[in-house]
Structures are given as C-alpha cells and as structure tokens.
Amino acid sequence: MKFFNLLILLLLFSSVGTSFADCICKQPPKPELPSDRADAREMEKAGKDVDQYNKEMKGYRGCILACLNKADNDLAGVISGWNYAVERFNAEKKQ
Numbered sequence: 001m002k003f004f005n006l007l008i009l010l011l012l013f014s015s016v017g018t019s020f021a022d023c024i025c026k027q028p029p030k031p032e033l034p035s036d037r038a039d040a041r042e043m044e045k046a047g048k049d050v051d052q053y054n055k056e057m058k059g060y061r062g063c064i065l066a067c068l069n070k071a072d073n074d075l076a077g078v079i080s081g082w083n084y085a086v087e088r089f090n091a092e093k094k095q
Helices: 002-021 040-094
Strands: none
Touching: none
C-alpha cells in the first residue's frame, strides 16, 4: 500500500513540472509608430501594423492566461498531493 501511495505522489509531482514547461508565450514586437510628419501612406501602413499588433497581443494575452490557469492547476495538484501525503502519513502513525 505504501508503494502505491508513493507511486501516485511521484506521478502527481512529475506531471506538474512538465505541464508548465510547455507553456511558452512570445510577446509580439511593438509596431513602429509614425511621426507627426508622416504622409498618408505611412499612416495607412502604421494603422495596419497596429491592427496586426492588436491581434497578436490578444493571442499573447490568451497564452499568458492559459499559462496562469495551468500554474493554478499545478499548484492545486501539488497542494492536493501534499494533503493526501500528510493524511496518509498521519493515518500510518496512528496504527
């Protein structure tokens, strides 16, 4: 029974480390904004660049939120595993 409990804890802790490792978010580069002396063509290009940046930032923010959710889930898993380990430890001590 102790081996089974240890195996469960090892699986829990090993899966926690790998799930966060694959969470890589890359912030998009900021677009270059035109000066007050820009012509219409430069303004149009800058407007398209800002629109593209906005789309990419939404994806980046979504990635960060997903990473935070994974981190929260990992933390909950570790705490749950720890509580289980303490509970089993205390149960063994009472016997």
